[in-house]
Amino acid sequence: MSSQETTTVVAGGGAGHQPTKMKMLYHHAVSNALYLVLAPVAAAVALRASRLTAADLAAAREYLLANLPLAFALLGAAVVLATVYLMRRPRPVYLLDFACFKPGDEHVVTRETFMKQSAKAGVFTDDNLAFQRKILERSGLGQGTYFPAAVLNSPPNPCMAEARREAEQVMFGAIDGVLAKTGVRAKDIGIVIVNCSLFNPTPSLSAMIVNHYKLRGNVASYNLGGMGCSAGLISIDLAKQLLQVHRNSYALVVSMENITLNWYWGNNRSMLVSNCLFRMGGAAILLSNRGGDRRGAKYQLQHTVRTHHGADDRAFRCVYQEEDESSRVGVALSKDLMAVAGEALRTNITTLGPLVLPMSEQILFLASLVARKVFGLDVKPYIPDFKMAFEHFCIHAGGRAVLDTIEKNLRLSGHHMEPSRMTLYRWGNTSSSSLWYELSYAEAKGRVRRGHRAWQIAFGSGFKCNSAVWKALRTIDPAADERNPWAQEIHSFPVEVPKVESVVAPSS
Structure with a gap:
């Protein structure tokens, strides 16, 4: 999802980024309330136990021997319930590792290269060339992003063969990286899920992977198309569900987009x-x-939350692939896009909040809701402080306007937004894979510690807003990952990206 139009995403919000001392005191009091209540009870039990005599213990033993059938029945019931619980609880899903594709220098596109190629195409009016230049200058993208060869060639030659070439470069480059990192053999992979919104050839992209790596014949293969920039988290959610059924399995998820045939x-x-x-x-x-993989895994998947507003016509059409007046195919972005994204975000975080927020935040949110809905008081809706729940925020780098609005309305700091803004600057909008460049940034900076929680959130056509929550199982050593796409240049980030007003793209 991308847009240059700004509006409010979440009602309420504020400029403050750090919780006050009083709020932190309240948070710790509520978080430790159980211990505060149980401490006197435990002290009373310990005192009573210390006063037990030999006669008391003998009486207890006689009572137990006199009621052996009842004791065995209770023990049996406890064993049965424990067995049922262990069999029915969801299997944990571990993220062993991931890899992001880094194109070669021959794919680098600067703003000057972009404008040169656009002018050479001979199809854009002077006004629209100027419009694109203005978008580029205010987009938040830097001078080192990448284009496929078909767009950089003179003249450009978008065709099916070039689109396949781009797909193979990206998919196989990323897969080779993750297999090298983990040491897992390709033939041990039991599930393959590929998401690419706009390029869906026959045979499918997932079949291309099966063929290239000679995967086994019973591999469960899925290809998700037309699902936009949030499809990466849909793939993660699908993999999670499949891993509840397929025992002792590896699931390979590949997230990408294809530029070659989708340049407008x-x-x-x-x-x-x-x-x-x-x-x-x-x-x-x-x-x-696999239970044995926990020790070597980087993260454990804790939650996935999916929100779909496709039943609403305005949401359904706000990102829409169609032909223009000259029968050229492109993806049109509606002026309602940011408002629709805001509604989807509200729904998503309302579902996610109770799963991840500490009780202190849930109490404040509930009190605000009751005050407004039950007592009719004129109070602002309380926006939960998600900084209490997460150490890392990976927000889809769809465009500067998206990041600006979420930063403001979720009351995040520049530090929290840094991975998303630097990903937009360094790589541009890489669609569903942008979340992984962002998590790679946090790892390359040495910020991920054992027990930290990361929130990935993405928006996409349909209209959808999806979230995934990960918990770090170990501290990530940036020096140990030479394949991190930021590894050779992380010392030069963050960079200062000048703030400018966004350019509004009209509907036609």
Whole structure:
């Protein structure tokens, strides 16, 4: 999802980024309330136990021997219930490792290269060339993003063969990386899920992977198309569900988008914005449900929350692939896009909040809701402080406007937004894979510690807002991962990205 139009995403919010001392005191009091209540009870039990005599113990033994059938029945019931619970509880899903594709220097596109290629195409009006230049200058993208060869060639040669070539470069490059990191053999992979919204060839992208790596014949293969920038988390959710059924399995998830056949060669401004923001990239993620993999895994998946507002016509059409007046195909972005994203975000965090927020935040949210809905008081809705729940925020780098609005309305600091903003600057909008470049950034900076929680959140056509929550199982050593896409340049980040007003793309 991308847009240059700004509006409010979440009602309420504020400028403050750090909780006050009083709020932290309240948070710790509520978080430790159980211990505060149980401490006197435990002290009373310990005192009573210390006063037991030999006669008391003998009486207890006689009572137990006189009621052996009841004792065995209770013990049996406890064993049965424990067995049923252990069999029915969801299997843990571990993220062994992931890899992001880093194109070669021959794919680098600067703003000057972009404008040169656009002018050479000979299809854009002077006004729309100027419009694209203005979008680029205010997009938050840097001078080192990547395009596939078909777009950089002179003249550009978008065709099926070049699109396949781009897909193979991205997918196989990322998969080779994650297999090298984990040491897992390709033939041991039991589940393959690929998501690519706009390029869906026959045979499918997932079949291309099966063929290239010679995967086994009973591999469960899935190819998700047309699901937009949030499809990466849909793939993670699908893998999680499949790993509840397939025992002792590895699941390979590949998230990407294809630029070659989806460059827009027309003059509809709502379709031109995508040209300026989307760039080449992809990621491969290897998941496991094997208990023995916990020790070596990086993260454990804790929650996935999916929100779909496709039943609403305005949401359904706000990101829409269609032909323009000249029969050229492009993806049109509606002026309602940010408002629709805000509604989807509200729904998503309302579902996610009770799963991840500490009780202190849930009490404040409930009190605000009761005050407004039950007593009719004129109070602002309380926006939960998600900084109490997460140490790392990976927000889809769809565009500067998206990041600005979420930062403001979730009351996040520049530090929390840094992985998303630097990913947009360094790689551009790589669609569903952007979340993994962001998590790679946090790892490369040495910020991920054991027990930390990371929130990935993405928006996509349909309209959808999806979240995934990960818990770090170990401290990540950045020096140990030479394949991290940021490894050779992380010392030069963050960079200062000047703040400028966004450019609004009209609907036509």
